[in-house]
Amino acid sequence: MVRVAILVLGICLTVYPATRLVASLLDDAQQAEPSIEQPGANRSSERLLPDCKVLHGAPDTIINLGEVFQGTPADTGEELKLSIVHNTKPKVAGTNLQDNRLILEWKKEGSTEITVRALNPVTNTIVDARFQGTVWHPDYLSLALTVIGGLGIFLLGMKNMSEGLQAIAGSGLRRMISKVTDNRFMAVGVGTLVTMLVQSSSITTVMVVGFVNSGFMTLAQAIGVIMGANIGTTITGWILALKIGAYGLPMLGLGAFGYLFPRRESIRFAALAVMGLGMVFFGLELMKDGFAMVKDLPAFEAWFARFDAHSYLGVLKCAAAGCILTFLVQSSSATLGITISLATIGVIPFETAAALVLGENIGTTITAWLASFGATTNARRAAYFHVLFNLVGVAWITAIFPWYIDFLDDLFNLPFIRSLAGVEGDVGEAIDMTVRIAAVHTCFNVVNTIVFFPFASLLGRLLERLVPQKVHKEKPHLTRLDIRMLDTPVMGIEQSRVEVLRMADGCRKMMHWLSELSYQGGEPDRKLTQKLFNREEVLDTIQDEIVTFLSDLLSANLPHDVIDEGRRQLRMADEFESISDYIASILKFQIKLNDQGYAMNGTMRQQLNKLHDTVAGYMQMVIDACIQRNQSVITKANTMRAEIKHLVRTLRKEHLQQMTDEKIAPYVNVAFTSALNSYVRVSDHTLNVAESLAAIK
Known part of the structure; x- marks a missing residue:
């Protein structure tokens, strides 16, 4: 069963x-209606009707077939016999013929292929017209996931491309930053090139604020670099203007293989840059696919229609929308990609896209403004200049917006520009939309830089008045820049180097103050003594900041040269902190001796002063080599270290001889020999700094 x-x-x-x-x-x-085909008829099939795609619940669509078949082989002036010979899914779209009109009754979701036939009974000629009918319902979840996924891949691609380019040109980037002078042309050039490599004006500006905060860069230099950064960030639009969107996924795959398997570091990071570029284009295509659905939604179409840049108020509204969006996303490159996606598929017109781009230039200044919180006065001035530069620029461009758009159209209509950009036909064609938006971005920043450039010094003085210097002396620190600088490890390692050099300068100052206190004799000056001890504590704090910063930095995926530089800086920071401890200990010995009611005789003070001057000169030589990145100093450092050891041995012998010739109190003897040992330790750690510079383990 x-x-x-x-x-x-x-x-x-x-x-x-x-x-x-x-x-x-x-x-x-x-x-389907019965076929009207007759034996021996001349048949042809043509694409006369466009595909119909409507939302579920849309009203019936009426098509005048007389106009459709006009001019076809079947049309000889005679009355045609019309019929529906094919409808694959009548439950999707019902068909009905009334007085040469095709009525499509949209029903449930799906797609159907419909064929309309026209027969000329006189010539026995048949023409079939086929088209696709689709009824769809918006999947908002799919739209959101596609757009968010595309945006995420786009941002990750920008990050990978930036890291790859930074790793390839790391040493060149550091050299460019060190070349920045008060020459504004040089500063603008450096800002442009650095931003083109790091692919973000926000990162460059935050980096500049950090350098000003640490004293590595002046306000005048920062102003030039910030203007250049605004030009350099426009390279993103021109990268997107490359018509290689279809190759984004293959580039991503090839770049991934090139990054995972080769052992050579240069090949790996070049592949990382290629992989990042592929992700940028693949993410852009995903965003376009997601936004393509928006174009067919009446509600969204009506919402986007509110942003009309054909009036001054409309331009300001669009600029405000671009500013807010960039403020939320924290990346002008991302909002530029979104703008290009919407404009390319026709959701927004070119004028609206141009106004959005202007607003995005304001929104990108928020990152540097946030980085200025708690920074020095000059650092805040640099951040405020970035805001002022973009805000004033957008203000005067929006005031002449129609003429600005006409200027761009005339610019693209120049024969050599059109040939260079590969633009054919009318510049208003959708195929040229990305190029036009990139031109809006570039022209705005170039023209704005030209306008601001002659007044850079005047603006610097204006910022000095608007942001006055604080009454108390400011001591810049690294603390507030560590997280943001991790986005650009090649530049971050340069920032930490500035902090290491500040430690070196602190040790040099402590040696100078110790010399003043030693030559004074008697009870040390309390104010200068406290100053020396305070500096030793400051150096302890800076070393902690450097260790924390470099520990986070070295945990990332970095090229070997950056890793080696980071390890050298960690060692140098530790050596300079040890030097400051021994300098402070020498002063403590003197204070303790004075408190006990004893003092060194003239011969002892003279001997220690001689040793102090020798060690101080040795330290200054090594610090100068660190500033100049002079690794060959190790040879001379070894020679001078041997001379110092010989001097210390001589002083010990002289001290022993002095002890036999006259009576010296035990406390004095201990203080003197302890000072000798501390100077030896200072010279030892100074030699370690020279070895770190020369990459000797």
Whole structure:
């Protein structure tokens, strides 16, 4: 019985689908009108009707077939016989012919292929017109996920491309930053090149604020670099203007293989840059696909229609929208990609896209403004200049917006520009939209830089008045820049180097103050003594900041040269902190001796002063080599270290001889020998700094 039941069930499962299929075919046959084809007729099939795509619940669509078949082989002036000969899914779209009009009744979701036939009974000529009818319902979840996914891939691609380019040109980037002078042309050039490599004006500006905060860069230099950064960030639009969107996914795959398997570091980071570029284009294509759905939604179309840049108020509204969006996303490159996606598929017109781009230039200043919180006065001035530069620029460009758009159109209509950009036909064509938006971005920043450039010094003085210097002396620190600088490890390692050099300068100052206190004799000056001890504590704090910063930095995926530089800086920071401890200990010995009611005689003070001057000169030589990145100093450092050891041995012998010639109190003897040992330790750690500079382990 069980076998019989299973057999019956199998037959039912086989026959039922077949029965449904036959019923469906019969139903379709009943829906379609009978063919009017005649034997020997001349047939042709042409694409006369566009595909119809409507939202679920849309009203009937009426098509005048007389106009559709006009001019076809079947049209000889005679009355045509029309029929529907094919409708694959009548449950999607019902068809009806009334007075040479095709009425499409949209039903449920799906797609159907419809063929309309026209027969000329006189010439026995038949022409078929085929088209696709689609009824769809918006999937908002799919739209959101596609756009968010595309945006995420786009941002990750920008990050990978930036890291790859930074790793390839790391040493060149550091050299460029060190070349920045008060020459504004040089500063603008450096800002442009650095931003083109790091692919973000926000990162460059935050980096500049950090350099000003640490004293590595002046306000005048920062102003030039910030203007250049605004020009350099426009390279993103021109990268997107490359018509290689279809190759984004293959580039991503090839770059991934090139990054995972080769052992050579240069190949790996070049592949990382290629992979990042592929992700940028792939993410852009995903965003375009997601926004393509928006174009067919009346509600969204009506919402986007509010942003009309054909009036001054409309331009300001669009600029405000671009500013807010960039403020939320924290990346002008991302909002530029979104703007290009919307404009390319026709959701927004070119004028609206141009106004959005202007607003994005204001929104990108928020990052540097946030970085200025708690920074020095000059650092805040640099951040405020970035805001002022973009805000004033957008203000005067929006005031002449129609003429600005006409200027760009005239610019693109120049023969050599059109040839260079590969633009054919009318500049208003969708194929040129990305190029036009990139031109809006570049022209705005170039023209704005030209306008601001002659007044840079005047603006610097204006900022000095608007942001006055604080009454108390400011001591810049690294703390507030560590997280942001991790986005650009090649530049971050340069920032930490500035902090290491500040430690070196602190040790040099402590040696100078110690010399003043030693030559004074008697009870040390309390104010200068406290100053020396405070500096030792400051150096302890800076070392902690450097260690924390470099520990986070070195945990990232970095090229070997950056890793080696980071390790050298960690060692140098530790050596300079040790030097400051021993300098402070020498002063403590003197204070303790004075508190006990004793003092060194003139000969001892003279001997220690001689040793102090020798060690201080040795330290200054090594610090100068660190500033100049002079690794060859190690040879001279070893020679001078041997001279210092010989001097210390001589002083010990002289001290022993002095102890036999006259009576010296034990406390004085301990203080003197302890000072000798501390100076030896200072010279030892100074030699370690020279070895770190020369990459000697």
